[in-house]
Amino acid sequence: MRIGFALLLAAAAAIGALAWSFQPRPIVVTTTAAELRLVTPNPPADMRLGVIHTGSVRARALFAWRGGGWERREFGMDVVIVEHPQGVLLFDAGFGREARQHVERRPALLRVLSDFRVDPAGAVADQLAGASLPLTKLAGVVLTHAHADHVSGLADLPGVPVWLSEEERAFIDHGGSATRVARELGALNYRTFRYDSGPYWGFARSHDVFGDGTVVLVPAGGHTPGSTIAFIHTPDGKSHALIGDLAWQREGVELPAERPWLSRWWADEDAAGVRAALSHLHLLHKAAPELIIVPAHDRRVMATLPPATRTHALGILAP
Secondary structure: OHHHHHHHHHHHHHHHHHHHOOOOOOOOOOOOHHHOOOOOOOOOOOOEEEEEEEEEEEEEHHHOOOOOOOOEEEEEEEEEEEEEOOEEEEEOOOOOOOHHHHHOOOOHHHHHHOEEEEOOOOOHHHHHHHOOOOHHHEEEEEOOOOOHHHHHHHHHOOOOOEEEEHHHHHHHHHOHHHHHHHHHOOOOOEEEEOOOEOOEOOEOOEEEOOOOOOEEEEEOOOOOOOOEEEEEEOOOOOEEEEOOOOOOOOHHHHOOOOOOHHHHHHHOOOHHHHHHHHHHHHHHHHHOOOEEEEOOOEHHHHOOOOEEOOOOOOOOEOO
16 A cells, blocks of 8 residues: 555656646856857858748747747748858758658657648659759758758758768767658768857857858857857848747747757757756847747748749849
8 A cells, every 4th residue: 555655646746747847947048248259250141041841840839938828839841041152051851752751760759749741742852853943053951960850851952962060960960869860861962060160159169151141150059969050241231140949839949948858868969958048039139129039840930031032043042
């Protein structure tokens, strides 16, 4: 009887702790606005930014941040495309042609709790082909990180350079089930970059992709060891921060709030690193009103970006 009662108490405590982890609890912001040192470049006039939708997953908001409700949200699987005089870049690769098989690699619980959909327009490679943009015109794909829903489309982009941090390249080889799909894609054209420049918008290190300050990468390990944030500045005076999966929805930055324990356990390699990055991004959100924080899976935010079309002479972005 005593053993049974003890097990019952332990089970009740575990359920209570799990339920508590879904309750609202904003992150305590630990940095200050004085550390940000915002610098905005002068982008070339013919630089463009747009978005390609490759699919979505519908799931409850409560899994995205502590305090999220029961309503269903559309978690987009989107690719940001940047046209620059020095080259065309994709940021992440979205769902590929074999996305259904890749989704099956996810944990069973995650498959049960979410509704997977492929975009009718097809994978990013199909949409680029429809826009008459040959793969040879791509300077590369920059990965915010190497989880399956960000690398799936790489299978359809043979030969295209895949740019990622040195830490994330190592994570692909040693990340276990988290990077299984990336390993199964085989020998891709990986190129690693180093954060070879100084502080940028409060981050200690940076990498200037084109050398003109318009696309700058900074390290933001936590969700994965080599996660990357991409700052992109466009001629219309807007600045974008592609934050990958540091937050799944914008509330994670605006409040700021981390994911509940169940989501952190499945998704994050270093929860403390995620909290630190969200704290920093929250300050940026308040200090730089022109900055658009873009979580990779918040379709509400992605839908505000210009859609990629086949009408622009440089490539596929509408003027």
